[in-house]
Amino acid sequence: xxxxxxxxxxxxxxxxxxxxxxxxxxxxxxxxxxxxxxxxxxxxxxxxxxxxxxxxxxxxxxxxxxxxxxxxxxxxxxxxxxx
Numbered sequence: 001x002x003x004x005x006x007x008x009x010x011x012x013x014x015x016x017x018x019x020x021x022x023x024x025x026x027x028x029x030x031x032x033x034x035x036x037x038x039x040x041x042x043x044x045x046x047x048x049x050x051x052x053x054x055x056x057x058x059x060x061x062x063x064x065x066x067x068x069x070x071x072x073x074x075x076x077x078x079x080x081x082x083x
Contacts, residue, residue: 003029004055032057 012022032053039045 003033003059029057 008024010028013019013026035049036053039050
């Protein structure tokens, strides 16, 4: 979703330059987000599809997702990540 929101796609569409390209790229970003969201919601990860998404949209390859997990000590619960 970040890719769809953070790019110049909306500006390009508003100004009327290469609108079809901007529309296509926005649609692609949103559809890939929805694919990932559906996998997370269902709890069924398609590893091939996930690999494809990572290859296409790996904009922050060095980010460690574990830094963004809730702190188990603050919530009183535990956070378990299995990977």
